[in-house]
Structures are given as C-alpha cells and as structure tokens.
Amino acid sequence: MAVVILVIALIGVSAYALIPKPAAAKIPIQLWYNNSNHYGSTEVAVALALQNSISTCGKFQVTLKSDIWTVYKQNWVSQRMPMFLLGWYPDYFDTDDYISPFMGIAGAKSEGSFYNNSQVDQWVRDEASTSDPVVRADRFAKIQAALAEDVPYIPLYSSPAQAVYVNGVQNVELHPVSFKWFIINKPGATQLNASTSDHIINLDPASAYDFMSIEVINQVFDTLLVYDAKNTSLLPGLATEVPTRANGGVSADGLTYTFHLRTGVTFSDGTAFNSTVVKRSIDRVMRLNLDGSAAFLLYDVGALRADHLPGDSAPGVIDTPDATTIVFHLFSPVSFFNQLMAFSVSAPVPWTYNQNGLQPSTAGSVIGTGPYVLTTHVPDQLVVLDRNPTYYNPSLYQAEGIGPIPKMDRVVINIKSTDSALKQDIETKAVDVAFRTIAPVDLADLEGRQTSLGLTVKHGSSPQIRFLVFNVNLVPDKHVRQAIAYSVDRGAINSLVFLGQATPLYSMIPPDLPFGSPVFQGKYGDAQCASANALLLQLGSAMRLQAEIVAVARDR
C-alpha cells in the first residue's frame, strides 16, 4: 500500500514538474530617452545598455521609448514617463546644486521625479542656508542616505570631458566650470584656431543658459568673482576680494554680502564700470526674466526677491553706498551666494545694454570687461575673439605660473554641426584645439594615433552628471526602484558606450565635490541581479500588484 502511495506520489510530483508552467510575470516598465541628440549621439546606446542590464536580471520587461527634447521636457512635467534618462550641468559650483534641484520638493517636481519628503526638504534648506561645514556634512550625508533608500534617481556616470590639441599648444585646462580659452597659449603664434560642435544660442548674460553661450560670455565678460585657472576656488574678479565672514564681507547671519569693486575698470566700449552698473545689470536680469534664462538663480535661488518672482529688486535690497561698494541683502541665507556672483548671469553689462529685451549677439553689441572682445560672430559658424586692449586684470593667474592673459591676440572658434567634422579638423590640423564634443569612438581612434598625428588627447572629469529619474508617482514602490538600482550595470555602459572614458557615478554628488559619498556603490553595486531578484521575491504577491500599477502608469 505504502509502495502504491509512494509510486502515485512520485508520478504526481513528476507530472507536476513536467507540466509546462506559465513564465513568471515580468514587471513592465518604460525607459525613456531623448532622441534629438540633446545629450550627444551616444544617448540611444546608453538607453540600450541600460535596457539590457535591467532586463538581463529577468524580472523586468523594459520597453524603450523616446521623444525629441522639446516634447521630452513636457513629458516629465506632465508625468508621462515612469523612468527616464536625464543629465545635469551645474549652474554654480556648490554641492547644493547637485542636491536641491533633485531632493528638495520644488526641485524634484521640476526635474520630474516628484519626490516629496518633507524631512529631506528640511535638510536641503538647512544645507543651503549655512556655510558651517559640520552642519552641511551632516545634512548632505542624511540626504544621500535618503537618496539611496528611496531611489528617486539612480546616478549613472559623470560625462567625460576631453580636448584634443596639436602638440606644443599650452595651458589646455579641462576646468570643471569653464574652459578658459584666454589662458591657452600657442608659442610663436598670435592666433589660436579651434573647433567645437557646440552651438551658441545668444550672448546676452541675461539670457544665456547653455554651455557654449556661457563659454563665450566667460571670455568676454568678467564677474565679481572668478574661478581659479585649474580648480573651483573663487578668486576676486571685478571685486577686490572674495567676501567671507572673516573679512566682514558676509554678515554673521549670512544675509548680507558686501563686494568692494575695483577702480579704473572700463567696459570694452570705454564706458565706466561701477556699483550702479552692477546693480542695474542684476536688476535687468531679474526684471527681464528672459525665456529659458537663469534669472531664477537670482530672484529665487539667490533670495534677492521676497516673493521669489521676477522683477527689480526692492529698494534697499541691493545697496550701492558708493561707486565701489555693492551690498546684497538677501531674504534668506544662501551659502553659495558667492558662486552665484561668479556665474555668467551675474556678469555686469554696460549702461547702454537693452533694458527692455534681449541684447543682440552681434559683434559690437556684446560688450564686457573680460580678456577678449567679440569681433566677429557668424551664427552657427564662427566666433572671433580679439584681445581686449583695456582688460584690467592680466595678472589674474600670475601666481599659478600663467603669465599675462589673454595669452593669444586672437582666438577663432569654428562651430561645426557634427562630431565627425570636429575630428576631421583636428586630425588634419586645420585647427589647433578641438573641444566638445568628439564621439567616444573617434576619441579612442585619435588617442591610438596621437603620437603619429602629433596630437595630445586630454581627458578630464566633467561636472555634468547623467542619471535615471523615477517618477515616484508612477513607480510608487521603492522596492521596485531599488531592484532596478541593483540591476543597473554602470561598467557595461562605460565600456560599451564610452569605451571606458566616462566615470561611474554612485551619488548625485560627483566625487570631485565636497560632501559626496558613493552611497549607491555600497548599497547596490552594479549588475547585482541576485539581490534584485531576491528583493522582488520578498515582495511575493505584491509584485503582481506592482506589475499592474506600473503597467497602468505606462499606459497613461
């Protein structure tokens, strides 16, 4: 009898084992990317590598979706994308600029994650309003821990920065904030020829909010404070010193910043530079609030308006007690206000600048106090910068061994519409420097032949970060987001797409900045499929529900 029962049991178990079972339900999710080259020609490859690494773990069915940049931007505002690729280039070089736009409630809404954590929001306000390093370190550590736990974003990599130049060209520095053409030297020549595939949108500091426009502005305009030639330390520019609490430039409550201005400075058109001009320039930016500009950095982030809305500063907010002193009274402490005064949006412009709209970006209309003067601008084709004969600060980087600036009498920047044109230009030595952006495969090719070609390929870290955004309303279960964080394989993206030229990123704060901690490396690592699947298994029946939720989100 027992044998019969045993045989029947064996037959039953065998039959059960042999019966084909339906495949385990996978969680469907869309991965969106931009298909109009907003982040360069590698975007599709990045999306494919991500799709592959997430799908490989077996629990997710990732569908790729894409849109042109204009529609893409609206997609995240209107919450159509559950998971999407995004990038960030800092406006000011402070750790806050990698945190508040993402983890603060208002910022997260703007960036499309809709992450809403009031405790984290408070920590963000704390770190933004103090310059105390101990407090900031504590708050940034807590925020990054929350980031790793809640996973509204998955940091992926820091974009590579590179420049290729003809041997003999000197001082090509891949500065984290601004590429300084005015320190580059080509011994024996007076003219430097360069190519870029970036484009200039316009050269009015009140409007420019893209890399290359700001790049040219930084050669033609100076700001109250400027960056060191090689790192992100601030130096006096049009101001005589960097305001600190120690020198009395910053009040004890962090609400007042006083800048003492240099005397004898003139704009390249010969008009005077003084505190009134600086105030008028700042007010112009805030009042015009030109479309797509960085004006919000002054009236909102910079706390120069109580209502955080565009408009002139209220009386007394920006004081000009004399021609060489300007005092900013902020409505709340902003620990990185000095950095804002080093950003192009704060660049003083002459009294004659258009007060009712955009200043033309033509030669003769772009007037600053910087090392160069714009003498030719053929839109999308050519920019010519000539030495500013009245430049006030040629010894700016003397202490760093960089002699008088600008080094060259003339810099000619050719603007090309393709990456391959950039490579051709430097390979044939039609130009001396190629900067932004040579495709990874072309860069690897040039690097392999640099000795025979007589070129130098220089790599550097870029402040631009790339990351994955989850709309937490559309993917509400953090375990699903965590499982995807386990699945992501940054090594594959780096080797397959960037041929090893990118830097894997494990926090929204890049490693070059203070307070950054690679929280995703310790918690999730890369391509940890076993952990991802174990996490999803723990959810058990909840996973089916999650699949339905995500599927619904996908179809919205």
Added chain:
Amino acid sequence: MARNGSLFAYILTRMLLAVPMLLILLTAVFIILRILPGDPVLALWGGRSPPQPAIDAARHELGLDQPIEVQYITYLRRIFTGDLGVSIGETYNGQPVWNQISGRFPATVEIAIGGMLVASLVGIPLGVLAGANRDKPVDLVVRMFGTIIWVIPIFWLGLVLQLVFGVWLQWLPANGRWSGADVPCGAPSSCSFRTGMYTVDSLIEGNPGHFVNAVAHLLLPSITLGLVLSGFFAKTVRANMLRTISADFTEAARARGVPRRAVVYRHAFKNALVPVVTVLGLQFAILFAGAVLTEKTFSIEGIGILLLNSVTSKDMTMIQGVVVFYAAVIVVISLVIDVVGAMIDPRIRL
C-alpha cells in the same frame, strides 16, 4: 505682338495659379504645426514647471490664446506683410526668423549651384552619350553608373570623399564654408554690398585668396551632391535622347545626309533638352530648400539644417517661416521654368 500677348497671358495665369497653391500650403503648415505633439510655450521653460501666469502671458504674447480662426488670419496677414516673426524654439530663441533664413540661404544657394553645375557637367554629357549609343557598351556603363550613383546614400559618398580628399590627401578642406577669421565682406567697410555667398562676396571685395578659400570649401559638397544627381540627370537626358533620336525630324535629317554628330547634337539633343530643363529646374528648386544631408555631412549651416533644428525643437514660427520661404522659392522657380519653357516651345502655352 500677338505672340507677346499670349506669353503675357500665360505668365499672368501661372502667377494667379500660384496664389491658391501658396494659400493651400500655408494653411497646411498652420494646421500641421498645431496638431503636432508638444506645447511650444511649455518648451520655453527648459523642463521647469512655469507658473500659470507666465504660461498665460507667453500664450497671449504669441497669440495662442486667440480663437483658431483669428490666429489663422493673423498668421496670413503677418506673412503677407513680410513679418515672419521671432523664433520661439530653444535653438534660435528670440531671433528674428528672417535673419536666420537670410543668413543661411546663401550657403544653401552656393551648394545648390555647385551641385547643379557638377550634375550637369557629368550627367548631361553621359546621358547624351548613352542615348546616342543605345545598347552599346557605353550605354550600359552609363546606365549602370546612373543607377548606382543615384542610389548611393549621399552622406556615405560625402564621408568617403571627405576621408580621401579632406583627411588622407588633404587636398581640400574636409568641411565647413570657410577657414580663418576674416570672412568675405565681414567688415562693414570692405564691400559696398554683400550677398552672403562667399564665392561672390570674395569677388566683390576683389580678394582672389578669399575666392580660392571659398571655392575650395565648396568643391567636396558640390561634387557629392552633383555626382548623386548626375545619375538622375544622365537617365533623364538619355530617355529624352532616345525619344528624339528616333523622331521623324531626326530621321529626316539623317535622310538628308546630315552627319551623325550634327544629327545627335544639333537636332536630337536640343529637342531632348526642353523637358530636361523642366526636370532639372524643379530639382534645382528642391535643392534650394536645403540639401539637408549634404549640409549636415559637410557641416554647412544652410536652410536644410535650420529646418531640421526647428522641427526637433518645435520652433513653430521658424518652421512656418522656412516653409513659407521654401514655398515662395518653389513657386518662383516653377514660374521661371514655365516661362522659359513657354518661350522655348510655343506649344506649351497653347
């Protein structure tokens, strides 16, 4: 007199017919741009959620808060008064549409003329040769050439030419329109007027070095575009040659003992050329609208790239402006072709 009157009536008819054609096109552009996905106003804010008052203000400024019929009438009125508006896209934000078009059109015209020259110099003789030697080896070779060159992707041919002549041999500049800082007629005082076409401007300023610079940059894109078109030209000319070479008037010429060469070139070719001129003219008009791939491959900022960038940034006013301009160019060239055709062949205007 009668003949002139007839030609005048013909031209007038063609011009009147152009008006509804333009209107239909303008209406189609207006409708299509408004049904495309993506909101041009929201697009201005770089992904940030703008406050509602700001959205409303922008909509009002652009007239997008008006009823659609009012928008349509305003749109037509502005176009017919020559006001193409200001760009509302990310790439050209705030810049007058006409400035962009007028700044880029000369580059496109130069490529178009260069391409047409190469295509004509290569394609027409080959077509005549093939037509005059039907089914002989030379005909087969030309037909094969015509087919192969016509189907070669233009960007591929461009890249090959760039690689060989621009990078390896370094005989010609690989890309761009100009080398150096001093573009022809760049300084306001250097020319009494400027066309924006560097070849012409360098002649205006009387600078041979500049002319060589401009022509050198024009050669590779012109050869690329011209070679691809030459296949089409050769086939078109050949087909028309075959038709005229067996026509009664050429048979009669042969019967009268006219030498073969004269029969081919004086009788067959000239008559074959009339329909060819029409086809080539239209091809030329299409090139004026922008040889996008050639411009992209050779990094030449012409009308084609302008349209491409405008579409990808949903720059409604810029797309409208470029398409209207394109339509006007096509209408004018079509008109010219029709008039020239009517002058050459009176049967056309009957």
